[in-house]
Amino acid sequence: xxxxxxxxxxxxxxxxxxxxxxxxxxxxxxxxxxxxxxxxxxxxxxxxxxxxxxxxxxxxxxxxxxxxxxxxxxxxxxxxxxxxxxxxxxxxxxxxxxxxxxxxxxxxxxxxxxxxxxxxxxxxxxxxxxxxxxxxxxxxxxxxxxxxxxxxxxxxxxxxxxxxxxxxxxxxxxxxxxxxxxxxxxxxxxxxxxxxxxxxxxxxxxxxx
Amino acid sequence: xxxxxxxxxxxxxxxxxxxxxxxxxxxxxxxxxxxxxxxxxxxxxxxxxxxxxxxxxxxxxxxxxxxxxxxxxxxxxxxxxxxxxxxxxxxxxxxxxxxxxxxxxxxxxxxxxxxxxxxxxxxxxxxxxxxxxxxxxxxxxxxxxxxxxxxxxxxxxxxxxxxxxxxxxxxxxxxxxxxxxxxxxxxxxxxxxxxxxxxxxxxxxxxxx
DNA sequence: TAGATTGTTAATCGATTAACAATC
DNA sequence: TAGATTGTTAATCGATTAACAATC
Numbered sequence: 173x174x175x176x177x178x179x180x181x182x183x184x185x186x187x188x189x190x191x192x193x194x195x196x197x198x199x200x201x202x203x204x205x206x207x208x209x210x211x212x213x214x215x216x217x218x219x220x221x222x223x224x225x226x227x228x229x230x231x232x233x234x235x236x237x238x239x240x241x242x243x244x245x246x247x248x249x250x251x252x253x254x255x256x257x258x259x260x261x262x263x264x265x266x267x268x269x270x271x272x273x274x275x276x277x278x279x280x281x282x283x284x285x286x287x288x289x290x291x292x293x294x295x296x297x298x299x300x301x302x303x304x305x306x307x308x309x310x311x312x313x314x315x316x317x318x319x320x321x322x323x324x325x326x327x328x329x330x331x332x333x334x335x336x337x338x339x340x341x342x343x344x345x346x347x348x349x350x351x352x353x354x355x356x357x358x359x360x361x362x363x364x365x366x367x368x369x370x371x372x373x374x375x376x377x378x379x380x381x
Numbered sequence: 382x383x384x385x386x387x388x389x390x391x392x393x394x395x396x397x398x399x400x401x402x403x404x405x406x407x408x409x410x411x412x413x414x415x416x417x418x419x420x421x422x423x424x425x426x427x428x429x430x431x432x433x434x435x436x437x438x439x440x441x442x443x444x445x446x447x448x449x450x451x452x453x454x455x456x457x458x459x460x461x462x463x464x465x466x467x468x469x470x471x472x473x474x475x476x477x478x479x480x481x482x483x484x485x486x487x488x489x490x491x492x493x494x495x496x497x498x499x500x501x502x503x504x505x506x507x508x509x510x511x512x513x514x515x516x517x518x519x520x521x522x523x524x525x526x527x528x529x530x531x532x533x534x535x536x537x538x539x540x541x542x543x544x545x546x547x548x549x550x551x552x553x554x555x556x557x558x559x560x561x562x563x564x565x566x567x568x569x570x571x572x573x574x575x576x577x578x579x580x581x582x583x584x585x586x587x588x589x590x
Numbered sequence: 591t592a593g594a595t596t597g598t599t600a601a602t603c604g605a606t607t608a609a610c611a612a613t614c
Numbered sequence: 615t616a617g618a619t620t621g622t623t624a625a626t627c628g629a630t631t632a633a634c635a636a637t638c
Contacts, residue, residue, distance in 0.1 A: 353423060
């Protein structure tokens with residue numbers, strides 16, 4: 173449990189390892205070596221070994237590598253896929269609704285327990301079985317339900333206010349889809365998800381061809 | 382035009398700068414200095430200066446900084462927001478439909494000209510005015526319309542096949558929302574967008590509190 | 591035993607940040 | 615002129631990759 177510090181990059185690779193291992197398992201492979209995994213995923217072999225060492229509670233065996241099943245269990249445990257976390261989403265627009273409707277979140281350990289919006293037309297409706305409440309109730313709701321993670325899918329102009337209310341309600345981490353950098357205190361983690369940022373990398377590549 | 386190599390991190394920050402500058406402009410600010418910008422965006426001041434130097438075609442003036450309007454124009458130019466790029470999307474599920482319905486893409490220089498899916502129920506319908514075609518026609522369509530960027534929103538199992546068809550059709554860059562690492566040749570850029578990866582960073586933070 | 595694979599220490603690489611002279 | 619800000623060179627930091635002894 174008391175793992176050492178794990179780099180952000182390693183964390184982001186873990187879901188790809190997991191997916192790969194699950195595919196292996198469905199083909200009934202029992203063991204896997206880091207070099208094979210590295211080749212299949214187009215990653216450096218030492219990188220894979222270090223990543224695995226960081227999350228695996230058993231050492232690999234020279235010559236044969238790691239047990240697939242154990243590795244899967246360790247990664248899922250590490251990522252918290254086994255104890256579902258309750259989260260709220262603020263902003264029931266196109267993107268917000270898409271996230272609420274996405275079936276894959278339970279598999280990665282999160283469940284939306286409520287959505288929040290300002291639009292009176294939406295308040296007290298449901299999206300995919302999830303109740304939409306007034307943003308006025310956001311802090312209170314989070315505090316009462318002990319919500320620690322909030323997803324922000326409102327336009328940029330409203331994002332900071334929403335963020336402040338989430339934190340006021342006890343949130344410790346924010347998943348921010350608004351194209352703006354939020355101001356938060358040291359101990360709060362903001363993970364930004366910005367379409368324009370990703371696209372920037374793609375566009376530059378295309379412009380250089 | 383023949384800019385020097387720009388780091389991926391710099392590229393990803395550019396949209397945040399742009400958004401910030403546009404907000405400034407709407408408040409009628411004429412000039413801005415790197416230190417002020419850095420403070421407002423919670424970034425290191427040298428980082429901001431280097432980023433601006435990389436995209437600005439005019440040097441900043443000591444004491445007064447940069448002209449807001451010029452900076453906006455330079456960043457928009459650099460990111461290609463002024464000449465719209467035609468793209469296709471494959472996989473008209475929840476996420477795919479959300480992206481097709483999102484109004485903000487034209488502002489960041491891309492336009493969906495067609496979506497592709499295997500579901501006969503969807504083929505030949507429209508989503509937000511965008512025609513949905515059969516995946517069988519993907520390569521042909523891309524080649525005919527000279528599409529260089531494809532967005533993949535199909536499940537993991539189908540993603541590699543879709544990727545291959547896009548490249549066969551002439552795509553040079555792939556925006557991949559499937560939770561799998563795609564195999565492509567050296568000259569193709571894949572930008573991965575993986576919910577589980579982002580969430581991993583958030584979960585680990587929450588587990589350590 | 592021989593050899594593939596492990597875990598770890600050392601070298602490299604790229605990005606960030608600190609230090610500082612040049613300039614308006 | 616004095617001082618804020620610029621652009622750039624050097625130092626630091628963290629992540630990646632190379633090298634290698636240990637092990638089954």
